[in-house]
Amino acid sequence: MELTRDLRRIAEAAVRYAEPGEEVVGIVPAEPSSGSRAYLCAYRGEGGETSWLVLDGDGKAVQDRARIREVVSIAALVELAEETAGGGDLDELRSQLVALRITENPEGIAEAEEAALALGAVVGEAPRVATPARLDAIGDATLRLERVLGGAGSPFAVAMEQATATVEKLARDVEAAYKVPLD
Numbered sequence: 001m002e003l004t005r006d007l008r009r010i011a012e013a014a015v016r017y018a019e020p021g022e023e024v025v026g027i028v029p030a031e032p033s034s035g036s037r038a039y040l041c042a043y044r045g046e047g048g049e050t051s052w053l054v055l056d057g058d059g060k061a062v063q064d065r066a067r068i069r070e071v072v073s074i075a076a077l078v079e080l081a082e083e084t085a086g087g088g089d090l091d092e093l094r095s096q097l098v099a100l101r102i103t104e105n106p107e108g109i110a111e112a113e114e115a116a117l118a119l120g121a122v123v124g125e126a127p128r129v130a131t132p133a134r135l136d137a138i139g140d141a142t143l144r145l146e147r148v149l150g151g152a153g154s155p156f157a158v159a160m161e162q163a164t165a166t167v168e169k170l171a172r173d174v175e176a177a178y179k180v181p182l183d
Contacts, residue, residue, distance in 0.1 A: 003029065003127050006057075007039075013059025014041040017179050021046040028079070030130040032070035037129065038062060040075045043179070052174040061180045068182070069171050076167045077160070078130035081138040082123050084159040086145060090120050108148060115145040 007027055014024045026042040043051045054062040054071050062068055086093050094116045101109045119141040128134065142156040175182065 003129065006037075007127055010039045010041070010055055010059055013055055014039070014043075014053065017041075017053055017061065018043055019045065019051075022051070025050075028075040028130060029127065030071045030075040030078075032074045032132070038067070038071045040071050040174075049177070050173075051177045051179050053179040054174075063180060063183045065175065065182045068174065068178070072171045072174050073167050074132060074135070075130045076170050077163060078128075078135050078138070080163045080166065081135055081142075081156075081160065084156055085123055085138050085142045086116060086119050087155065090116065090123065094120065112145070112148045115141070115148045119145050 007029065010027055010029075011024060014027060018024060022043050022045045024041055025044045026040075028040040029037060030040060031037045037057050039055045041053045041055060043053070045051070054068050056062055062071070094113070097109065097113045097116055100106065101113065119138075122137050122141040139156065139160070143154060146154050146156060
């Protein structure tokens with residue numbers, strides 16, 4: 001409940017930075033380091049252009065380029081981890097595991113279902129705060145599921161390694177379309 005209240009408060013602050021014809025389309029709470037929460041806000045104009053702003057806990061615009069990159073990086077990495085965990089569609093995977101248990105009941109299926117359920121609990125429901133600990137927890141739960149399911153390598157690890165370029169591009173996009181001057 002506290003996070004929901006914080007998000008409402010930050011949404012009210014974010015709206016004050018919107019240009020005419022522009023709306024706030026997303027807010028991601030992030031804590032790149034313990035106790036340093038900030039909020040990555042996305043805005044969309046009438047023409048579809050996106051602009052960005054990071055607000056601190058008081059709803060003030062962050063202008064420090066390094067701080068902005070920290071917030072953008074952890075927010076993007078956690079979002080990518082959530083989207084790729086369990087193959088990208090955790091509900092579908094769990095349905096397939098149930099069907100497999102009912103039709104074939106192979107050895108280890110209960111452990112696979114348990115691991116998929118545990119990963120779902122870690123990923124959870126919105127709203128959530130993007131933190132390094134959350135990223136690690138998603139990674140650990142996904143690795144457990146991948147090990148139980150067998151197979152070579154870790155698709156999740158590969159996806160996260162490839163995320164570096166995506167995160168860097170997003171950071172550049174945020175800086176290029178930032179709503180206030182950067183330090």
